[in-house]
Amino acid sequence: MEGRSALDAYADGQAWWMTSNSRISKNQIDIRGYPIEDLIGNLTYSQMLYLLLCGERISERKAHLLESVLVVGADHGPRARMAATCGISFNSCVFTGINLLGDIHG
Template sequence: MIDAMKNRSALEIYKEGGAWWETEISHIQKNSIEIRGYPIEELIGELSYPQMLYLLLVGELLDDSKAALFESVLVAGADHGPRAPSIAAARMAVTCGISFNSS
């Protein structure tokens, strides 16, 4: 299919009913959006944010218990933020005059 699209604009392909942009993640055509093979209208309101994120990244749906665990990992990572011990140590080292690369 890639050879057939050479020397054709994305707009021309889209006007003929083809996808504007093709990826492994999404397939978008007139009146149709699919994410990893699932119609978007089947995902909206059915998946949590962690489930959707996992689907986008990995291409698989998570059940509720795994999604809850994934959400906990995301929250825990966000919670550490700029005050994580490793970051605090680097900031302290820079403050004491150690070079940026050494910190």
């Protein structure tokens, strides 16, 4: 089913919710081939996100970097947020964020 859309699967008479990310059957949930009970408590959120998006487990070092990126990207401060909420164009919002880059921020 890899590379097919849910709409294609539904048109072929298959369950529309089946994906290559997960397989669900009675008493069994597999995420990318791993039983869910093996993942719970053993993966961080960033490791799970990478597994879902990329289909493979990430190294501890790369997971730490991804976790840092997620934390830093959570908030770009009041100026960038204000630009985005004031109704200016997307390009202007991006430019505002670029202008905030300096020795400490970014």
